[in-house]
Amino acid sequence: MKYISIEKDGYFSIIKLNRPERLNALSRQLLLELEGAIGLVAKDEETRIVIITGEGRAFSAGADFKEVPPEMSGAEFRASEAGHRVMKALAGLEKITIAAINGLAVGGAVALAIYCDLIVAAEGATFSIPELARGMPLLWGATPRLVSVVGPLKAKELILTRDVIDAKEALRIGLVNRVVPTDELITAAKEMGNKIASGPPMAVIIVKNYINAMLSTNLADASVFDSYLGALCVGTEDFKEGVASFLEKREPRFTGR
Numbered sequence: 001m002k003y004i005s006i007e008k009d010g011y012f013s014i015i016k017l018n019r020p021e022r023l024n025a026l027s028r029q030l031l032l033e034l035e036g037a038i039g040l041v042a043k044d045e046e047t048r049i050v051i052i053t054g055e056g057r058a059f060s061a062g063a064d065f066k067e068v069p070p071e072m073s074g075a076e077f078r079a080s081e082a083g084h085r086v087m088k089a090l091a092g093l094e095k096i097t098i099a100a101i102n103g104l105a106v107g108g109a110v111a112l113a114i115y116c117d118l119i120v121a122a123e124g125a126t127f128s129i130p131e132l133a134r135g136m137p138l139l140w141g142a143t144p145r146l147v148s149v150v151g152p153l154k155a156k157e158l159i160l161t162r163d164v165i166d167a168k169e170a171l172r173i174g175l176v177n178r179v180v181p182t183d184e185l186i187t188a189a190k191e192m193g194n195k196i197a198s199g200p201p202m203a204v205i206i207v208k209n210y211i212n213a214m215l216s217t218n219l220a221d222a223s224v225f226d227s228y229l230g231a232l233c234v235g236t237e238d239f240k241e242g243v244a245s246f247l248e249k250r251e252p253r254f255t256g257r
Helices: 028-043 074-079 082-091 108-114 142-150 152-161 167-172 182-197 201-223 226-234 237-247
Strands: 004-009 012-017 049-054 058-060 096-101 104-106 118-122 126-128 178-180
Touching: 004 028, 012 028, 012 182, 028 082, 049 058, 049 182, 058 096, 058 108, 082 108, 096 108, 096 182, 104 108, 108 142, 118 167, 118 182, 126 167, 142 152, 167 178, 178 182, 182 201
Parallel strands: 012 049, 049 096, 058 104, 096 118, 104 126, 118 178
Antiparallel strands: 004 012
């Protein structure tokens, strides 16, 4: 794997996004490797706790919009959605998953984090969902999941205003479980994992699945529209302008078309 590393430590598997020169942006190749890594830890009988974190100063800068050119069609967009498969694989993983947010988490990175069972954030971590500035909603089934995590009012605020929030605010609104000093991030994630792993393994997974089942019906019903909404937005002039302005590092000029 070029952009993903896996470190084993007892019953922990630490999956690291390893593309620091691009702030661990979620390129198609990185997502394919992440999907493969999730498959590997799923088959590893020794692994009970999976920690996902980032190399360098970012957890991830989110979806790599350099791979979503303004001229992409809706059909091409739907065919390229490796991210949706990753989230589905992560949601179905019968291990406890902990996102360790070491720096900025943008858009698709927030999606990746909230698909984990628990989230620990470094004090300097930040969270934002800027997709609307690119003419696109938050995809990968993450919008209904975000609603289930922080509630509809905060989900609307985060997505519509595109505000950047710090770790303290993320903790206050229930987006993360804990905030710890940066140099204690993996240690804190492991401490949480150790507490969970001290419980009866089968009961732990049953409880995880039970809680997820309480959310799954509504999430599945809402997520079925996800790819279609994305494909619809890809066909708009605003999407083309949003991506072009991002790549050209200028303010977008939206027209409502």
